[in-house]
Structures are given as C-alpha cells and as structure tokens.
Amino acid sequence: MPNTNVLLNLCDTSHRVQNRRDGVLRDFTFDKNEIVVTPAGIRSGWRWFGTSDVIVVTLDPGQVQAFAHRELGIILDHQQLVDLPQFSDADLCNAGIILRDALETDDLTSGVMFEAMSRVFWSNCCNATVSNARRAGRLGPLYLGPFPTCSGTYPRPSGPHHNR
Template sequence: MPRRYAEIYPSLPLLNSDAKEHISAAALMSVRYFQAEPDSMPEDVFAEHHVVLNLQENAHRVQNRRNGEMRDFTLHKDDVIITPAGMRSGWRWFAKSDVIIVTLDPAKVERFAQSELGILLDPQQLNDEPQFSDADLCNAGVMLRDALENDDISSGVMFEAMSRVLLVKLLQRYGKRRAEEVALSAKFTSKHYNQVLAFIRARLDQTITVDELAREAGMSASHFARVFKETLGSTPMQYVLAYRIEQAMKMMEDPARPLGDVALSCGFADQAHFSRSFKQVTGQTPRQFRAA
C-alpha cells in the first residue's frame, strides 16, 4: 500500500502546516519547510503527489531515483521537481537543503480542478517533471511558508488563500489534462463539463434536473447520465449535491451568515433539508461543522 511522503523524512521540518491549529483540516495541501543536512530518503511509492521547491541559493548535487532510473544532477535556486502519486522515488542530497515540500492528495486535486477550474484531469493528474525552473511557483511557495511562521487566524486565512493560488498555478501549467480522444470513449469532453458546471453555478439556488443538465450538454438524458458517471465517477445528481455542499462550506466560513440563508442560497428546500443532506455527505451537521 502506498505510504504518505512524510512517513520517511529523515529529519523534522522547521515548519509544518499539519501541525498548525488554525489551518483547516480540509486544506488543499500539506506544506513542510526543511533545512536539512546532507542525507538520503529510501525509495518508496507514495499515495500523494509531491512537489519540491528549491530555495537554496547555491547550486548543489542531488540524486533522485525515479521508477528505477537514477538521475544525478545539479539543483539550482527556483528549480522545481514534481513527482506524481504512484511513482517510486528516492533521494540523496550532498549539501544542506533549503526546500519547501508540498504534498497533494489526488482526490482533493481532482475535486479542485473540476469545481474551481473546470478541468478534467488525466488519472495521473500531474506531469512527471524531474527538474525545471519556475521562480513564480517558488515565490508562491515562499508565501505559503511565511504564512506558517505564526499560528493564528490571520495566518491561517493567508495560508488557505495562497494554497489556492499555488494549486491554480500548478494545475494550469503542469496539470495533465485528459485527452479528448481518450475520454473513456464517452464523448463527454471538457467543453461539455464546463457547460454543465456553468449551469450548476448559475442555478445553485434553484432546483436542477438531469434533463436540464443533459440539454446543456446537448445530449439525451439517458446518454448524458451514463457518460457523466463514466467520466466523473458519480451520477449527475450526486455531483450536484456534492457541489451544493462544497459551496455551503465556503459560505459557512462567514460566522455571521445564518444557516437558513446558506441553505436557500445553495438550493435546499429549507434548513432541515440542508442539515440532512449535509450530514449525509460529510457525516456531521452544519452546526457541528461550523463549530469545529
């Protein structure tokens, strides 16, 4: 079974987003900052994507074995290395490191790409990028690191905002999009998905039916329902419900907003309907979620 990347770090990070009280448990990513003496990490297969952002001013030698192939190379400031989940990888570095390591849960990446960017990602999600330079991505990482310096509400808000910025940059530049010609032969393309998503967003506070979504995609209801599930892994109505709950969670970040208003804004008949649906999807009531 693939492990988490953090399970084999040879030293403790100086900063760790997982250890911060004011960063949401539903955060998009884990961020750790290291300045580690020369060392190594054994080869293993990981359940998460990991992205290494190098901040070390001085170029230094690094070895990275990826799926059995050894790379012996020089790492420069602002170099980035992306290792997709499921790839066997191991490391050795020969000088003191100064790196930010971002780990990403593929399920969270998939949801974010679909709901926020309207992107249908390939199952691999991220390109296998063993080394490239991207100062902009590294600067976004530095802002994330700086948000970890203090464990307070404002720092937590900054971390959440910058994690979204970094993930958008990462997916737009290095996300591996599903090829239209291999979209499970379902003919449900990114264009169809964006049409459907735009309709859901515009009608979030109203009743939405499969027939309406099918019309947006230019398909019969039965064909649409089949290809939607083949492509996205859920029925159209399951997806609509999950999207309503996701938007409700965002609205509930405002503690002054009444739950009844959130319920109606997200298309639920009343607060009781909202509470039942929310618990069905998340395992807790809206009040419990907000309190947590």
C-alpha cells in the same frame, strides 16, 4: 491514486542532487525555482551535494483534480502531474514560500492567509501542469481552456441556499 510529493527548490545556488527511485538513479543539477515531482510511497533515496532549501508539499491527486475542475474549469488527468518529473516555475515556488510563511505565523489572520494561499498554490500547480503538458504535446482532450489567471475570483457557490 497515490499521493505526490512536490519538492520546491528555494536555494539561490545550483547544486548537484542524486535521486534513486524504484531502482532508477537520476543525477541532476537542482537550480533555484526548480520543482521535482515524485510519487509518494515509492522507495526513494536522496543525496544532496550542497546545502539545500526545499519545501516539500504532499498533494492528493484526487483533490487536485477536483479543485482544478471545480475552481478552474479544467479537467486534469492524474498522469499529467506524474509525467512532470522536473520543471521550473518561480510563481509556484513563491506561492509555496507564502504558504509556508502562513503556516509558521501564529496570529488571528494565519488561518485565512493559509486558506487563500492554498488556493493560489493549487491554482499555480494546475497552471504548471497544463502549461508543461501543452509544451510537451501531451495535453490531449482534457483541457477545457482557456486557462484562467489566478485573479482570486472563483465560481459562485451553488445549491439551494445560494439560488435566490
């Protein structure tokens, strides 16, 4: 499975964007908190008709699927993320901002903050994937729901050193 680029739009003003990927032109208005998902490694060109403020996160679909299954109790099909070329999610964009800020901070807590915010970002990404698939009627048999909230509680680790 190829990696996936997720572009999080943080710009307060909407602006026109053209994206050509694999010879297909998409011409759209990019609003605040909108997210564009595009497969990494394909031929893609962007034309921005305004000043932009975007965070680009590259996801490994296999790692996202493993995280969703292990930490959230859901099974995602890699196609569910690919099938979401554009959607809006303020929570996911806010998690991206906090994740970026944790990367930029150079103090003793930045590593812990990055790890915690990575989990929040991935949880929000999985939540958006499931929510959008449900709305589009493409959820299929892969949802083990109900979908848990991102409360910060995770399953207890298992293994010989944890079974006391």
